Amino acid sequence: MDFKQELIRLRNEYTQRRDAIHADKWHENQAVEKDFAEQATQCENDDVLTSLDQEASALVMLIDNALLRIEDDSYGHCLECGKQIPGARLQLIPYAEYCIDCAERAEEHK
Ligand SMILES: [Zn+2]
Numbered sequence: 001m002d003f004k005q006e007l008i009r010l011r012n013e014y015t016q017r018r019d020a021i022h023a024d025k026w027h028e029n030q031a032v033e034k035d036f037a038e039q040a041t042q043c044e045n046d047d048v049l050t051s052l053d054q055e056a057s058a059l060v061m062l063i064d065n066a067l068l069r070i071e072d073d074s075y076g077h078c079l080e081c082g083k084q085i086p087g088a089r090l091q092l093i094p095y096a097e098y099c100i101d102c103a104e105r106a107e108e109h110k
Contacts, residue, residue, distance in 0.1 A: 003066075003070065003075065003076075003090060003094050004067065004070050006094045007063050007066050007067050007070070007094050007095060008067070010059075010063055010094065010095070011060060011063045011064070011067075014056045014059045014060050014063065015056075015060055017052075017056045018053060018056035018057055018060065021049050021052055021053045021056065022053070024049060025046065025049055025050075025053075059095070062095040062097070063094075063095045065095070065097070066094060066095040066096075066097075076090060078097070078098050078099035078102050079097045079098055079102075080098050080099070080102035080105075080106075081099060081101070081102055083099050084099075085098070085099045086099070086100070
């Protein structure tokens with residue numbers, strides 16, 4: 001598998017998703033309803049959109065970092081322990097920064 005191609009494809013996908021969310025938000029802000037119940041619903045939607053937006057932005061950033069690591073030849077190595085990240089993991093998550101051990105350890109410390 002060509003990880004660079006895959007990362008670029010994913011990047012396009014998430015960038016489009018993020019832009020779509022932005023367009024959505026803009027649209028909602030243009031049509032502010034006076035009715036309180038409507039407003040509450042809009043706020044909730046906005047929260048969901050904001051978290052989706054942040055998620056997409058965070059992924060685009062991870063993908064950008066992975067592309068940089070391809071450029072400087074450090075791609076596929078765990079940022080924590082420096083070991084090679086297994087190919088199976090990279091196929092699932094091409095922008096993975098940590099090997100499974102380190103990723104699990106980070107989860108535990110949350
Ligand atoms: Zn590691």
